[in-house]
Amino acid sequence: MATVVGSAMAGKKKICLELKVKGIVQGVGFRPFVYHLALKHHIKGWVRNESDGVLLVIEGTADNIDAFYQGLVQDPPPLARIHSIGQRTAAVHGYNQFTIDFSRTSAGKGAAVPPDIAACSRCLGDMMNPQDRHYGYPFTNCTNCGPRFTITETVPYDRANTSMKLFPPCEACAYEYHDPADRRFHAQPVACPLCGPQVQILDHGGRPVSSGDGWLRFFWDQIGAGKIFAVKSLGGYHLACSTAEAVIAELRQRKNRPGKPLALMCRDLETVSKYCEVTETEADWLASPAAPVILLPAMEGCPLPANINPGLSTLGLMLPCTPLHHLIMQGPFDVLILTSANLSGLPMIKDDEEALASLKGIADFFLTHNRGIIQRCDDSVARVVGNRIQLHRRSRGFTPAPVEIDFNSEAAVLGAGAEMKNTFCLLKGSQAFLSQHLGEMDTVEAEMAYLDSLNRFLRSFNFKISAVAYDMHPHYRISSLARELPAGKYYGIYHHHAHFLSCLAENGHNGKAIGVILDGTGYGTDGAVWGFEVISGDYLDFTREFFQRYTLLPGGDAAVKWPWRMALSYLRQAMGMEGLTLGRELFERQFEEEFPIVSRQLETGLQSAPTSSCGRIFDAVSAILGICYRNTYEGQAAVELSEMLSPRDVLLPPDPYPFVIKEKQIDFCPMFPELLSDMKSGKNKVLAARRFHDTVVKAVAAAVQMSAEETGLRTVALSGGTWLNPYLVQKTRDLLKEQKFQVLLHSNVPPNDGGLSLGQAAAAYWRWKKDVPGNPDEIEQH
Secondary structure, eight states, rough: OOOOOOOGGGOOOOOOOOOEEEEHHHHSSSHHHHHHHHHHOOOEEEEETTTTEEEEEEEHHHHHHHHHHHHHSSSSSOOOEEEEEEEEEOOOOSSSEEEEEBBOOOSSSOOOOOBBBBBHHHHHHHHHTTSSTTOOTOOOBBTTTOOOOBBBOOOOOOOBBBBGGGGOOOOHHHHHOTTTTTTTTTOOOOOTTTTTTOOEETTTTTTTEEGGHHHHHHHHHHHHHTOOOOEEESSEEEEEEEOOHOOOOOOOOHHHHHSSSOOOEEESSHHHHHBBBBHHHHHHHTSSOOOEEEEEBBBTTSSSSSGGGOSSSEEEOOOSSSSSHHHHSSSSSSSEEEEEOTTTOOOOOOOOHHHHHHHTBBSSEEESSSSSSOOOOOOOOEEETTEEEEEEETTTTTTTEEEEEEEEEEEEEEEEOOOSBBEEEEEEEEEEEEOOOOOOOHHHOOOOHHHHHHHHHHHHTTTOOOOOEEEEETOOOOHHHHHTSOOSEEEEOOOHHHHHHHHHTTTTTTEEEEEEEEEEEEEOOTTSSSOOOEEOOOOOOOOEEEOOOOEEEETTHHHHHHHHHHHHHHHHHHHHHHHHHHHHHHTTTTTOOOOOOOHHHHOOOOOOOOHHHHOHHHHHHHHHOOOOOOOOSTTHHHHHHHHSGHHHHHHOOOOOOOEETTTTTEEEEEEEHHHHHHHHTOOHHHHHHHHHHHOOOOOHHHHHHHHHHHHOOEEEEEEGGGGOOHHHHHHHHHHHHHOOEEOOSSSSSSGGGGGGHHHHHHHHHHHHTTTTOOOOTTEEEE
């Protein structure tokens, strides 16, 4: 940020400055703030939105301008983020007032559209006040809250560039919009019942069944009768229903979602505390402007049905984020199911016609409205670990706010992202702009949604891509798509290197470091499936220091779906024929037909690729303990295994099983006989689960220590989806700190594949900067 106006300017001489403010300064009340600040300090001139930020021309005495500048920098609106202020001296014009000028579009775009912002208390007060003209209106907003990213087509952020352009403001709304003393002054989505969007409820055939004042009562009555609603929210459709066990079972059957946990919306924080243990930090995040879903430990004896979160000890809860949701939650239900309505593997549904077609047979009714969604945007999901936020999914409320990095990219670089949990990342200057969560990329619909979002980002920031980074996996659709984009150079980045660099970039570490990358699947330099990697390196290159000893994936992807297959693979590797015999005792009864096939695959190696995946050993242990034999959603076995442990278990002393590190390989085979012995002796599963976690922690710390002795490095970055395990990340962090390592963790981006694009973009920039040749055929060399 530019230096503030210095004391050398102090005096009574009238001067004129032109200031260009960049950052999140549109749609957050920045121009009204500037207007009032100018009046306070007797400044004349004007302010306006431009495509690349906010432009101010300020005229006054040097003393007054200095005071104005101090206020601008030190006390901006709560939701604003000033990234830079450019300034130059201009000729004194002799302005006699300060005004807000019309917005201008320029060739050099680059203004950051703010994220969607949860409804503020004053707007909610208006909505609940029978004497206010916004009473009961589900689209009430002001300068400090409301939709932003999801309704914006392009910059500058003005009503004409949003889906609100179809709703000309009435006289009263126009008066508020133009009144400098009103908090709706220049609030672009300003609306009321007379001029704004309207709610309508349709049946499953698309026929109106309720509108006007009766829609809310109709919704409550039908929810109480066990009906399922598709609800048009900020960034797409959700499915809503009551928390009655039978209704949830019906929802799961209709949506073919047998085990994946369902998100809940609670009326308020008091309601949250009825069902979950919640800390002050967690409460603050729930009630924050981002309003994410927060994963919380369920209260002992929680009265909610177990089929909300089968096999888990946590619940994903959020508070109402829009006036519409607040109205819904004012009725007879203090908690409702509110989960994404997208079909498995497909993008979030945002358009009304698509919702009616795709959700027919799932939703009984559609609670919709006529304000268009420009950018689909799913709910963000997070957990608080040790008073630090850990994002599982970065989307609504966070996107497209940039992540600050500690180097200055002269090139516009795209990190195309991963095949699953996809986000892309645009890197320019000292900022990384990650897209909203886009999900899986293995369908035509996903590709179309990806390109739509990417093109909107490129237009908004006026990006002309200099370099594209993509995952090295030879069969990823996203990698093929990335290489078709127009750019100067193309760089294939190995999956685990990208994870490593994502953590380095987020933490502003530009030197060499050790990385511990634990996840489920990533293409390695030898063509194998990696996933338990200790590496060293920097933005340009990496060395694989240690890795888990390879184990066979019997049946390939089938072993990812069926954890018992991985259990059998590890048992055979660890104990030979005895392991197969023990596996037969554990699994043959449930899998009588498949068991001999899997056994032969392990004996012959047919259809059984080697893997070092951390996710697969979690699957194996989960199956051996009888926790999960089939993954009905990604990571189910590992999540259910980890959720057997409570936050209190972190405080217990470690009690690991044996393992061996030899010739750069971490071998967990010695663990399995003792694990089975624990099971046979009747020790409880929680103890075995904790001992297994402690084994992974101890193995990581030992491999890091040996890597440090080899490399001399003392900084360790932890990345990959396995680090979403709160016990594992806390225990490992604490042990490494005891060993005097600096530990880097994720906070602003997810450690899973949702944060991978940042690391890809960082790698591509440094290769571009060092003039490393790009190669569009690089993928085919491996």
